[in-house]
Amino acid sequence: MTLKYILPVIAITTTAVSAEEYQLFTELRADHLRVSGESETVWSLNGTYFFDKKQTLGPLDQFEYINKVTNVGAAFSRFDGENFWSIGGEYFAENNLVISARYTDNAGSDATSVGIGYLISKDFIIRAQAAKPEEGDTSYRFSASYNHQLQGNDYVGFTAYTDDEFDQYGISSKYFASLGSDKFIAVGVSLAEQFDRSTWAANADYYFSKMTSVGMSYSKEDSYSLNAKHFFNQNWALEAGFASNTDNSDFKTYSLSVIGQF
Template sequence: MTLKYALPVIALVASAAVSAEEYQAFVGLNADHYRASGDSETNWKLDGTYFFDKKVTLGPLDQFEYINKVTNVSASFRREFDTNITRIGGEYFAENGLVVSAAHTRASGDYVNEVGLGYLVSNNFIVRVNAVKPEDESTDFMFSASYNHQLQGNDYVGFTAYADDEFDYFGISSKYFASLGEGRFIAAGITLDDNDGSSDWSAEADYYFSKMTSVGLTYNKADSYSLNAKHFFSQNWAVEARFASNTDDSTLKTYSLGVTGQF
């Protein structure tokens, strides 16, 4: 490669390195206000995740690699329809590719325990099995596999397939992320699943005007939709607003507001 062609490549790599941000801790506070035929309810959620190594952005400040490979711990508290729900969990990624996860969720005295075992076959492929044990109920098993197909630069197409142990519930999801040039990006995804013979689908898309500002929409088989906007006021703090409703029942409305911190 001659110097004439090498210099633009070096400049491009240097630019990407400068624009990428690194984070290890994430916190979020969200409020969802539901309205239906004159009735209303406001739910709250506070959550946080700490990664034991840095997570590198793909351009937008809220977009990271499709398959997480960093050990982490997380906790959340939700107030949903007069019920307090708490959850703690974590994932451990060993050097030999083994992945171990665990979580405990409690709501109104009832609890659910989860234990997972997985294997990182490669940086782009992971398989998992999760055992879910609700209080006083039998254990359910969920199997999944995720694959990341890397495209040019940070662009990728990711796929995840999943099913329970009796194959009563199964599905597949996919996500596409790409740079559109001039600091603009797009992220889009679709999910198809079947629950005991009842099929469902949902789709979502986000357009990034820059790495700090985006708008998005979602739609599903039940004709429910949402519109959202998110903006980072700094490298660490963002505000997000969302409106959701249903095309067949306009009396159902959700107004959401959230604040996110990344450090």
């Protein structure tokens, strides 16, 4: 089984922004994989820097559905003695054009992708992307995302995508809402078709407060995950998770992340 980690660079800064606005997001993560008695740990380090402040929607890890801020990011991870890393970013121009690019090296096999998009409105964006692996043909992907704003910061977001030959396509949706008394919920679902094979997945996060949440996910392949996350202050959080499969209990993943937001 080949694991590919395309993760957004760690940046170092000591400048904090105001209480619930952030520009730099970093994560140090360890995933301990156990399969039929064998085990391996994946270490990863990633970060993204935004050129303007990102405003939270209540919880310290929830932001607007459609990002509209120029950013750069990169990541590094190591698995089974191999290195995986990537670097890329997005540029949002004043004329509403969006330019993106990413270079990825997966254990010596590299790939380059470039994209162009257009913000039709603050709630609607369309994109086209071309990806060229080191060996193989260029693939093309087209997508559109729409945000339907509800009361306050609540929203329902939708994203649809397809490749140029309609061999791979799908749709996903996310619902975020305040439940009052400093409690929130975020629910996501996705449906996809990949070379005549249908898949689906669902996830949900419940926030006891702006700083503490629990979540779970489940997929058509009977894979599931559980996680808990807590911010100890405005800048630092710890997240722990567990993942497995109901049909194959020999496969387990234990995860631990240290997250910094500044």
